[in-house]
Amino acid sequence: MSWDIAALKQTAFNHLQAVTKGAPVSDYFDAHVQVLASQPVNAISGHKAVQGLFDALRTALPDVERRDQIFVAGDNLPDDRVDTARPAQLVATMGVYQGTFQAPLFDIPPSHGTVTLRFCEVHELDPQTGKICQSWMLWDYLDLMHQVGLWPLPPSLGSEGAWQPPATLDGVHLSTCDGDAGKQAMDQVLKMHAALGQFDGKTLDSMPHADYWTRDFMWYGPSGIGSSRGLPGFRAHHQIPFLKAFPDRAGAGHYIRIGDGNFAVTGGWPSVTATHDGEWLGIGPTGRIINMRVMDFYRIDGDGMIAENWVPIDIIDIALQMGVDVFARLRHMTGTLPKDI
Secondary structure, X not given: OOOOHHHHHHHHHHHHHHHHOOOOHHHOEEEEEEEEEOOOOEEEEHXXXXXXXXXXXXXXXXXXXXXXXXXXXXXXXXXXXXXXXXXXXXXXXXXXXXXXXXXXXXXXXXXXXXXXXXXXXXXEEOOOOOOEEEEEEEEOHHHXXXXXXXXXXXXXXXXXXXXXXXXXXXXXXXXXXXXXXXXXXXXXXXXXXXXHOOOOOOOHHHOOHHHOEEEEEEEXXXXXXXXXXXXXXXHHHHHHHHHHHOOOOEEOOOOEEEEEOOEEEEEEEEEEEEEOOOOEOOEOOOOOEEEEEEEEEEEEOOOOOEEEEEOOEOHHHHHHHOOOOHHHHXXXXXXXXXXXX
């Protein structure tokens, strides 16, 4: 049994809006739901734990509103690197939870003003029960810290600030799904991924990166890296520091590969595994093996080129693996000291 993709999108959209507005999680999530979420939540399961996550959000932002900027779904294309069972169909969404920040959220102090908590999520819905049975959720708490005026890391190389919705303003189409165009979009993305693997360790031009992107593409990076425009900005603010810090990086496989119209989404948990051999985020090399939780949302333009890329990465989790506890730093900045040293 499988979903009609348009029905899957509409059902998932309604579920997520209802839960955000305060409906019981048990009405829309399976009793045994498995959720992988960004630090400090990580892996949780079942109604009680997931209800606790949304309760924490609603306590912090009592007037919270969910604003989806991209909402796509599709058949999950195979990845030869993954030999475990993968969901057949998935929904992927990017947007913000917007509201008035009235109470602490994971020790992030409230500003008592309007904030936007950036989210990127992937959900699997059981076609028999109609409920969400598995989720991957990256919420950018580091960006929220930035909004309240607390920054526990060195300055980002790229530009910090709100991500913009697709320039075409067509990221949310709940009544339709174009799987054929989505496959073409995914094909372009996977060709670009393959080109990244051609790096010879010496010159960036060994990767024919420019063959797949528009001249002035927007790369929306996570807080801690920041956003950039065009290939020069992308190289300076993200690619070069990343290549130097993680010279042996390798793709670990995708749990999601879906295309819907001019959008494509990939993601892995982890998506990349690498040795931390150079400075990154202001953190000196540790020699540790690092696993990176990453999603990629892509928009393809009318000429088949990648025009926009939104890239949620669990930066706080990566920093923790490199020996830097961002939340501990935050608590020291606000004077919220632990009972035991």
